[in-house]
Amino acid sequence: MPTSAPVLSLRALSKSFPGVKALQDVQLDLYAGTVTALIGENGAGKSTIVKVLTGIYQPEAGEIFLDGTAVKFPSSEAAAAAGVSAIHQETVLFDELTVAENIWLGHAPKTKWGLIDVAAQRRQAAALLKSIGAKIDPDILLRELGIAQRHLVAIARALSIDARVVIMDEPTAALSHKEIQELYDLVETLKSKGKAILFISHKFDEIFRIADHYTVFRDGQFVGAGLMSEATETQLVQMMVGRAVDQIFPARVRNIGDVVFTVAGYSHPTEFADIRFSLRKGEILGFYGLVGAGRSEVMQALFGITKPSAGAVNLDGKVRVIRTTADAIAAGIVYVPEDRGRQGAIKGLPIFQNASLPSLTKTSRGGFLRLAREFALTREYTQALDLRAASLDQDIGLLSGGNQQKVVIAKWLATKPRVIILDEPTKGIDIGSKAMVHEFMAKLAAKGLAVIMVSSEIPEVLGMSDRVIVMREGRIAAELVGDAMTPEALVRAAAGLGEAA
Amino acid sequence: MSAPQSQNRHLPDRLQTPMARMLRSWEALLVVVFILIFTANSFASPYFLNVWNLSDATFNFTEKAMIAFAMAMLIIAGEIDLSVASIIALASTAMGLVMSAGYGVPVIVLAGIATGLICGAINGALVAGMNLPSIVVTIGTMSLFRGVSFIILGDQAFTGYPKEFAFFGQGYVFWVISFELFLFAVTAVIFYILLHRTNFGRTIYVIGNNPVGALFSGVRVARVRFILFLLTGLMSGVAAVCLTSRLGSTRPSIATGMELEIITMVVLGGVNILGGSGSILGVVLAAFIMGMVTFGIGLLNVPGIVMSIFLGLLLIAVIAAPKLIWRK
Structure with a gap:
């Protein structure tokens, strides 16, 4: 592990907005060939620091040092020229441009006439994509790519400006399990190329897997920093929330009553087929599956956003026709x-x-x-x-x-309402709010509300649900209750694998 | 269970009192601009401070403002209607046809208003029903509606409206208060209540700020959009009655270019052209400002083309002012 001077450091940096001190005297160090995790609840100032580093916000006080020299990033161009590149939460790329154009936008290779050298642009884009192991055609439009592939394009773009500092702001938030593994490999590649990486994530397993250093912010202030190898999860959580979180999932008062909601044969021409399940009063029903398994589409059909081609719902013993969201809300x-x-x-x-x-x-x-x-x-x-x-x-x-x-x-x-559907209710929110949402869900169920929770986080599905339905490719792949609800069973059903040998 | 304890801190309803908010609003700026223009006018011309002259001046904006109220709601909802002036032409033509067929005043008025409603329904059905972009749809119907009146009238004009019909554009309700000014005030109050005091008005802001979110919150987005186009058509029909009555004739070129003056009025009134914010009070003030500028310059015998230069500069100045003043 390099112990040399940091490539980029921030000292005594402050930034405020009307009524909010987003950052107060914070510090941060990033080292070459090293991943530094920035940890904090939502509102801790993580996004603000990304915007300061990329020249979008100007700090009111404090200094940015690049290789020990004080610098300023008055614009995003200046930050990019200094070698700072960010891969955002919702990556900023352009749907209607090709992959190569997205990679080279703003600094494309030019011909001697000053026009964009399309051939060189494509060639160099292909080379960059290859260097990070991405199998993406540089000529296709970005809108044809999934989120994971967009991240690869964003990373190729970061490399194209010869970035020395790469900021990854929740890069795995929308990725499937397999794609996350690929991203980890990519981070290793970037490390070996000597990039200083700032990794922002809410997921602890991820931080422990990938980061070398950590820095913790709380309410816009610097709380601490150190080596991951010397940190424990409990310690980090305490630094983040400033209080001990002794259990992640609330104890449930299980008060499950009669069936209130039945869905039969719900189908859609392209998104899902033959969805049938029932839901009881006071029950939390988890929906697990890989991204793209059709869970959200089913829920949106139940809520009247999209129209199913077949199927019926029954609420409180009455058949309901849900054509619009207003119908759904009126039905509860x-x-x-x-x-x-x-x-x-x-x-x-x-x-x-x-x-x-x-x-x-x-x-x-x-x-x-x-x-x-x-x-x-x-x-x-x-x-x-x-x-x-x-x-x-x-x-x-x-x-x-x-x-x-x-x-x-x-x-x-x-x-x-009678039935509340929560689609990834804790995605991208901090640990404090997360616990709050979980506790609240438990309370709602205890009060007799029927809850459907769509989640891609296995601990959340298992920790909160009374019963789990696993979807795969638009169909129900498995329904698990009680002891059958294990992480392994969920993953196997979602991936379409048979029973464990 | 000791997950995050809720401290139950008390959240105030508002940080600023409505009064404090009002003083810093766009509308407050418009009041200042209005006072400045009014003062300048009264120094520039000795004929300005005369109640009858001032009353006459209101004809400069009353018809446009009636449409501007509906247009403001449409723009707040993130839509636009460029066909309003053409609706006036078609509605006026319809009135002329009915008048030529020998019908009396009530039927003439009804024909104008009904034509407005039908045109609004056509726009609404295309935009809300078929989910087409309103700017394209109404550019199309702008040509379509006026084209139909050109076909009907050619280079002819309908004249000879009955005497009683003149009341809508030339009559006075009380002393210097013309029927048009009275109607302007009544519609201002109705639209103020509709936009700022009803559930319907709230959904207009919701759709303008986030149409997808509105749909996901149970708002009947398409229905609201349709109603807004219907209202704009209705007000265009009403304006057509007033304008035709005031002019006493119908030509297919009637109200040409008025849609841009109406949109200018709406934007000057502080309505965000991208949707999501704005108020009826702002549009009322903008109507008065535009009316006073036009009238004041008219008293100085400045030609019409110079007048449009002034209105253009005023629009740019007022829109740019807050960006210059509150830059930091």
């Missing part, structure tokens, strides 16, 4: 979507308007708004979730991911 079926930014939160509108949206018919009178009722409703449902915000009329877009999720959950609970 609600859906907390996976894509919180696009489908869940209405960014630009205040918290209370988000929370009251599906309940407007209840808070209003004769179609006229009653703001006091909306505030009261919002307060009632967000309080139990420990929402952290400045005020209830704050734009939901200004909240951290975990807090946005709390508002989205609150808005659905306020409709007093």
Whole structure:
């Protein structure tokens, strides 16, 4: 392990936004050929530091040193020229450009006439992709690629600017198990090329697997740093949350009643076929599967977003026809979507308007708004979730991911649903909010709500569910209860493997 | 179980009082601009501060503003209707046809309003029903609607509207308050309530900020969009009645280019052209500002083309002002 001077260091860096101190006197060191994990809850300042390092935000105080010399990144171009490249949470690439164009955008090889040398661009892109072991045709449009392959393109782009510092902001959030393994291999390749890597992730197994150093932030402040080999999970969690989290999954009061919700023969021309299951009062039913197994598509059909080609649902003994989301909500079926930014939160509108949206018919009178009722409703449902915000009329877009999720959950609970579908409810949110969501789910089930939880995280599925349905390629591959619910059984069913020998 | 304890901190409803928020709003800036223009006008021309002249000046904006209210809602919802001026032409033509067939005032008015509604329904069905982009659809119907009135009228005009019909564009309700000004005030109040005080108005903002999120929250997005186009068509029909009555005739070129003046009014009123924010009060103030600028410059005998230069500069100045003032 190199013990030389850091390639990049930040010292006494501060950045604030109206009403929020996003970073306060933080420090960070990145070394060549080394992976440094940046750990912290949502709102700890991880995204802000990425934006400072890539020249998007300007810090108010503090210094950035590159090879020991103080530098400034007044623009993203300056950061790129200094050799800092970021692979973002939602990677910023262009769907309508080819892979080669995406890799070379902004610094493409030129002919002597000053035009883009298309042939050289393609050749060099192919070489870069090959060097990271990606089998991607440089001529196809980016929109034809899956998320994992997009990451490879982003990494090739990072290499194309000859980056010395590569920032990976939750690179595995949307990847399948196999793709994550490939990403690990790639990180090893980058290390061997002497890149300094900043790795941001919420997943501890990942951090322990891949990182050499760690730095922990909490509420915009530096808490500690050190070598991964000398750290324990408990220690890191304590540094992150500033308190001990003694158990990850809440104890459940199991109070399972009669069947309330039955789905029979739900099919879709392309996405899923013959989905049938039933759900009991007070039950948490887990849906596990690989990314692309059709779980979200089934849930969205149950919520009236897409129309099934066949099938029926029965709620409380009555057959319901769900053609629109409004039908679903009226029937008492609600859906907390996976894509919180696009489908869940209405960014630009205040918290209370988000929370009251599906309940407007209840808070209003004769179609006229009653703001006091909306505030009261919002307060009632967000309080139990420990929402952290400045005020209830704050734009939901200004909240951290975990807090946005709390508002989205609150808005659905306020409709007093019978069945709540949570699609990856803790994806990309910090450990504190995660525990909060888990605890809350347990409480909801205990109160008699029927809960469906779609999750790709095995510990979460096993820790929270009473029963698990595994989907594969649009069909139900297995239904597991009790002792049959093991990590191995889930993985085998999801991958289409037979029983363990 | 000692997962994160909830401290139950108290979240205030609001950080700023509505008053404080109001003072820092776009509308406050528009009030300042209005006062400046009004003062400048009263110094520039001795004829400006005369109630009858001022009353006359309101005809500059009342018809446009009635459509601008509906257009503001449409733009807040992330849509646009470029066919409004052509709807006026078609509605006015329909009124002329009905009048030529010998029908009386109620049927003439009804024909104008019904034509507006039908045109709005066509736009709405294409945009909301078939999920087409409104800018393209309404560029198409803009040519279509006016084209139909050209076919019907050619280089002819409908004249000879009955005397009583003149009331809508030339009549006075009370003293200097014209029927148009009265109608403007009534529609302003109705649209204010509709946008800011009803569930329907709330869903307009929701759709404008995040149409996918709106759908995922149970908002009937297509229905709201359709209703908004219907309302815009309705208001275009109403404006057509007023304008035709004021001019006393129908030509196929009636209201040409008015859609851009209406959109200017909406944007000047602080409505985000990309959707998601804006208010009726802002549009009302913008209507008065545009009316006063046009009138003031008219009193100084400045030609019409110079007037449009002034309006263009005003729009750019007012839009750029906050970016210059609040840059940091």
